[in-house]
Amino acid sequence: MSRLIVISNRVTAPNGSNSGAQGGLAVALAAALRENGGIWFGWSGEQTDQFTGQISMQRSEGVTTATVDLEEQDIDEYYNGYANRTLWPLFHYRIDLAEYERGFAGGYQRVNERFADTVRPLIEPDDVVWVQDYHMFPLGQELRRRGCKNRIGFFLHIPWPPRRLLSSLPKAHELIETLFAYDVIGFHTQEWMESFIDFARAEMEAVVQPDGVLRIGLKSVKLVACPIGIDAKEFAALAESGSARETYQQMRTSSVGRSLIVGVDRLDYSKGLEERFLGYERFLTTYPEQRKEVYLLQIAPPSRATVETYQRIRNTLEGLSGKINGAHADLDWVPLRYVNQGYPRDVLAGVYRAAKIGLVTPLRDGMNLVAKEYVAAQDPKDPGVLILSKFAGAAIQMEQALLVNPYSAEEVSDAICQALNMSLEERIERWQALKAGVDEQDVMWWLKKFTDELRSVPMETETRLPVEA
CATH class of the missing domain: 3.40.50.2000 (Glycogen Phosphorylase B;)
Structure with a gap:
C-alpha cells in the first residue's frame, strides 16, 4: 500500500x-x-x-x-x-x-x-x-x-x-x-x-x-x-488503566457523594464556556433542592494566549466562576471547579468515568471528540449521561445524547436536571446506542x-x- x-x-x-x-x-x-x-x-x-x-x-x-x-x-x-x-x-x-x-x-x-x-x-x-x-x-x-x-x-x-x-x-x-x-x-x-x-x-x-x-x-x-x-477501543482500555482507576477513585473521594458534571474544552469562545457556566448557574437557582448534590468540574487548558480575544474569554470565565461560587458556595461545598490546565488522556479517562454527566456544549464545532471520548470511557453497568450541543458536528451521529441549544440557559439547566434524575435503565439504553456508533465509526x-x-x-x-x- x-x-x-x-x-x-x-x-x-x-x-x-x-x-x-x-x-x-x-x-x-x-x-x-x-x-x-x-x-x-x-x-x-x-x-x-x-x-x-x-x-x-x-x-x-x-x-x-x-x-x-x-x-x-x-x-x-x-x-x-x-x-x-x-x-x-x-x-x-x-x-x-x-x-x-x-x-x-x-x-x-x-x-x-x-x-x-x-x-x-x-x-x-x-x-x-x-x-x-x-x-x-x-x-x-x-x-x-x-x-x-x-x-x-x-x-x-x-x-x-x-x-x-x-x-x-x-x-x-x-x-x-x-x-x-x-x-x-x-x-x-x-x-x-x-x-x-x-x-x-x-x-x-x-x-x-x-x-x-x-x-x-x-x-x-x-x-x-x-x-x-476516535480510537474507541484504545480509549476504553485507557479508562481501565491503573492511572485512570486511581483518578476515578480520587474523583469519587473528592465528590463526597455528590454527582460530578464534567466539561473538558480548549479555552476558546467557540466552545460556549460562558454560556455553559450561565446554564449551570440557572440550574443552581431553578432547582435549589438538587444544587448541593452536584458540582461542575470545567477543565479548560489555555490556547492561543497571545491573541487578545482569547485573553478576554479567560478573564470573563475567571470572573464568572468567582461570581457563581461567591453566590452559591457553602462551608462544605463549592459548586464550580474551574481548572486552566491540560491533563494526560488516561487521567481524563478516569475523570470521564467518574462523571455522572458529560457537558459538551460548543456554540459551533466541526465535530467534537470529547463527546465520543466521554462515551467510550463509561462503565457499562452504570454509565453517565451525555449532554451535547445540537450545533456540534457530533450531534448528527449522537442523537441518543440529550441535545440542547447551548445559547439557552434554560435548556441546559433542564437537561442537567433530566440527566441527574434519569433511571439506570434509560442511561444504559442511551449509552449502548451511543457506544455502538462510537465503536463502529471510529478513527480507522x-x-x-x-x-x-x-x-x-x-x-x-x-x-x-x-x-x-
Whole structure:
C-alpha cells in the first residue's frame, strides 16, 4: 500500500505519557499513520530567527514526524493572524470577531509556499498526500505548482460557514478556488459540505455532478462527508488503566457523594464556556433542592494566549466562576471547579468515568471528540449521561445524547436536571446506542472512508487545468 503523507499546521510527536497536549485530531492522525506508514509534516511550534527549511525528523511509537521552525513574523501573520484572527472566527460564525488585514493574508500565503517548498522533496511518486484543516487551504495548489502529480486530499475539521458570512472575507473567491487543486475534500457533516457547495454554486458558478464531483469549468474536485472518530477501543482500555482507576477513585473521594458534571474544552469562545457556566448557574437557582448534590468540574487548558480575544474569554470565565461560587458556595461545598490546565488522556479517562454527566456544549464545532471520548470511557453497568450541543458536528451521529441549544440557559439547566434524575435503565439504553456508533465509526473507519475515496481518483485527472505559477 502507498505511504500516507499527512500535512498539518502543528505536529505532535506521540509519546507514552498520553500527554494532555495531544488533542483528538493529533491522536487520530497518529493512529492513521501507524496503520499506513508514512510521514507527518508540519510546524514544530518553535520559532527561529530565519527560516531555512531545515527539517527535523523523528520517529516515536511507530510514527515518523518531519517538522520545521517558523520565523516570528510568520507566526504572527500566518498563525496568530490569518488562521486564528480571520478564518477561525469567521468559520465559527463569529464575524464580529474576525479581523481582516492584508498582512495576515500575505503571511498565510507565504507560509503555505514555504511548507510546499520544504515538504515537496519528501513526497515520493506513489505517496498519497493528505492535507489537514483551514491553516493550509492553498497548500495543494502550491504543491501542484511544484510538479506534484500525486493524489492530494484535504480535510476540513471546522464548520464551513454560510455563504453570506463567507462573502465578507476579502478575496474569498480566490481562496476557495485554490481548493480545486485537491482531488478530494472532506467535511465532517453533510451540512458543512452543502454550505461549501452553496458558495461555489452562487459565487463561482460551480456545478455538482451526480457522482459528488464539483466542477468549475475544467476544474473539478470530489466532495465527501466523513465524520472523524476516535480510537474507541484504545480509549476504553485507557479508562481501565491503573492511572485512570486511581483518578476515578480520587474523583469519587473528592465528590463526597455528590454527582460530578464534567466539561473538558480548549479555552476558546467557540466552545460556549460562558454560556455553559450561565446554564449551570440557572440550574443552581431553578432547582435549589438538587444544587448541593452536584458540582461542575470545567477543565479548560489555555490556547492561543497571545491573541487578545482569547485573553478576554479567560478573564470573563475567571470572573464568572468567582461570581457563581461567591453566590452559591457553602462551608462544605463549592459548586464550580474551574481548572486552566491540560491533563494526560488516561487521567481524563478516569475523570470521564467518574462523571455522572458529560457537558459538551460548543456554540459551533466541526465535530467534537470529547463527546465520543466521554462515551467510550463509561462503565457499562452504570454509565453517565451525555449532554451535547445540537450545533456540534457530533450531534448528527449522537442523537441518543440529550441535545440542547447551548445559547439557552434554560435548556441546559433542564437537561442537567433530566440527566441527574434519569433511571439506570434509560442511561444504559442511551449509552449502548451511543457506544455502538462510537465503536463502529471510529478513527480507522474515518481513515479508510476518506483514503478509499482519495485512492480511487486517477493519479492525473484529465479534467485538471495546469496550475500557473
